[in-house]
Amino acid sequence: MSEEIFKKVVSHAKEYGFVFPSSEIYDGLGAVYDYGQNGAELKNNLRQYWWKAMVQMHENIVGIDAAIFMHPKTWKASGHIDGFSDPMIDNKDSKKRYRADQLLEDKITRYEKDGKTNKAEELQAALDQALLDNDLVQLKMLIEQHEIACPISGTRNWTDVRQFNLMFSTEMGAMAEDADKIYLRPETAQGIFVNFLNVQKTGRMKIPFGIAQTGKAFRNEIIARQFIMRMREFEQMEMQFFIRPGTQKQWYEYWKEARLKWHKKLGLGDDNYRFHDHVKLAHYADAAVDIEFNFPFGFKEMEGIHSRTDFDLRNHQELSGKKMQYFDAELDENGKPYGNYIPYVIETSIGLDRLFLATLCASYKEEEVGEDDKKDTRVVLALPPVLAPYKVAIFPLTKKDGLPEVAREIMGDLKLDYNCFYEEKDAIGKRYRRQDALGTPFCITVDHESLENKTVTIRYRDTMKQERISISQIREILAAEINWKNLLV
Numbered sequence: 418m419s420e421e422i423f424k425k426v427v428s429h430a431k432e433y434g435f436v437f438p439s440s441e442i443y444d445g446l447g448a449v450y451d452y453g454q455n456g457a458e459l460k461n462n463l464r465q466y467w468w469k470a471m472v473q474m475h476e477n478i479v480g481i482d483a484a485i486f487m488h489p490k491t492w493k494a495s496g497h498i499d500g501f502s503d504p505m506i507d508n509k510d511s512k513k514r515y516r517a518d519q520l521l522e523d524k525i526t527r528y529e530k531d532g533k534t535n536k537a538e539e540l541q542a543a544l545d546q547a548l549l550d551n552d553l554v555q556l557k558m559l560i561e562q563h564e565i566a567c568p569i570s571g572t573r574n575w576t577d578v579r580q581f582n583l584m585f586s587t588e589m590g591a592m593a594e595d596a597d598k599i600y601l602r603p604e605t606a607q608g609i610f611v612n613f614l615n616v617q618k619t620g621r622m623k624i625p626f627g628i629a630q631t632g633k634a635f636r637n638e639i640i641a642r643q644f645i646m647r648m649r650e651f652e653q654m655e656m657q658f659f660i661r662p663g664t665q666k667q668w669y670e671y672w673k674e675a676r677l678k679w680h681k682k683l684g685l686g687d688d689n690y691r692f693h694d695h696v697k698l699a700h701y702a703d704a705a706v707d708i709e710f711n712f713p714f715g716f717k718e719m720e721g722i723h724s725r726t727d728f729d730l731r732n733h734q735e736l737s738g739k740k741m742q743y744f745d746a747e748l749d750e751n752g753k754p755y756g757n758y759i760p761y762v763i764e765t766s767i768g769l770d771r772l773f774l775a776t777l778c779a780s781y782k783e784e785e786v787g788e789d790d791k792k793d794t795r796v797v798l799a800l801p802p803v804l805a806p807y808k809v810a811i812f813p814l815t816k817k818d819g820l821p822e823v824a825r826e827i828m829g830d831l832k833l834d835y836n837c838f839y840e841e842k843d844a845i846g847k848r849y850r851r852q853d854a855l856g857t858p859f860c861i862t863v864d865h866e867s868l869e870n871k872t873v874t875i876r877y878r879d880t881m882k883q884e885r886i887s888i889s890q891i892r893e894i895l896a897a898e899i900n901w902k903n904l905l906v
């Protein structure tokens with residue numbers, strides 16, 4: 418995958434109704450995007466894949482939907498008010514602001530691309546150390562030593578590195594004098610922690626158990642780039658798995674492997690994934706790893722797996738004065754109950770938008786088709802059928818002779834179970850191509866022969882093969898391919 422392909426994917430996403438810049442008629446809003454008619458479908462399907470795998474397939478994981486607004490003390494307890502910041506640096510000539518660590522990460526990627534592996538490793542180690550020590554002076558020094566220039570002005574005229582809190586705030590309450598500063602959640606995890614007791618008690622959950630949720634999160638990212646990779650409003654899919662203290666290593670390994678397996682099942686290419694262990698640990702973690710995906714612009718984080726200890730529940734207990742404990746009646750090796758404790762937590766946290774981008778990039782294909790003077794390029798999104806925005810497109814060959822009626826009848830039968838697309842206009846070849854570009858795995862064409870013997874042509878997206886089948890066979894063929902089982906089992 419190259420950067421050239423990335424540009425094509427971005428324009429494809431716009432042209433085919435997957436992703437639009439937010440409020441585009443006003444020239445957009447930095448790092449905020451809207452999902453269009455096809456993007457919303459694909460995003461829903463990806464969310465469902467996660468939800469089914471995490472909640473439906475696990476008896477001991479349940480899902481919730483907590484509010485975006487939370488009591489401001491939540492963010493004190495979680496450490497976000499004091500510690501959720503990134504190191505920023507400004508270029509004095511272009512007046513552009515950057516994340517100091519990302520300028521250095523980009524340099525590392527550059528070194529890797531140029532085959533300067535030693536330099537890349539050396540800089541990575543120095544960067545990790547500077548971040549570990551929270552050493553802003555050292556970050557600036559690394560930027561200077563590696564002669565990093567501003568991509569806009571081309572100069573190396575930098576300010577000092579400073580910390581910048583990423584949380585958005587607003588006021589709650591109608592009266593200004595009553596106004597209370599609240600935050601737009603920067604992660605969905607805290608909605609789970611504050612509901613730990615509610616869910617545990619009402620669901621009679623026994624440790625180990627998990628609580629999952631999907632939803633919007635907001636971060637005032639210093640620099641937003643690479644399309645939907647880094648947004649200021651994005652969606653997370655998170656699961657907190659509550660465990661007995663002392664078992665965190667084992668469960669951390671378990672979730673690392675389970676999550677990687679889930680990714681690979683999507684079929685975006687096994688070699689496109691790798692683990693990246695964190696050297697610099699977030700304020701809440703005792704171990705952390707990223708699952709990185711090979712995006713067209715290099716391997717970048719798609720999901721984080723964090724061993725969060727009892728940091729969050731313990732702090733919420735302290736600040737709220739409510740006991741965040743669990744009574745474990747199981748017996749230990751001495752025959753005594755484990756008793757009361759604050760559970761430890763393993764978190765899996767994936768960005769839905771990054772998953773969407775990875776899926777789009779890996780599925781986008783340009784293929785040479787036709788022969789000699791009729792050579793042509795077709796664009797196809799080779800999405801797993803169950804994720805495709807439309808599962809089947811139904812075309813009457815012409816608009817007359819009763820063909821639309823038969824096509825509508827087939828659609829009427831299928832649409833309860835599958836998202837179907839209906840189209841009468843244009844030559845059939847053109848209609849097929851449009852569906853290829855949306856990722857629709859099957860097209861059904863109704864022609865005059867259909868009226869005589871109740872058969873249709875089914876066309877397969879990936880092979881472009883066409884087959885004559887009887888109308889009564891359609892469901893069977895679709896069911897075999899459009900099946901969650903193919904991803905979940």
Ligand code: ATP
Nearest residue numbers: 638646647648651718719720721766767768770771
């Ligand atoms: P990064 O280092 O890329 O800023 P992070 O380590 O801060 O990410 P986490 O706090 O671990 O990210 O969040 C979990 C997941 O949420 C990430 O793996 C990513 O998929 C997603 N995510 C985080 N920030 C953004 C963002 N600004 N836009 C889109 N997705 C995001």
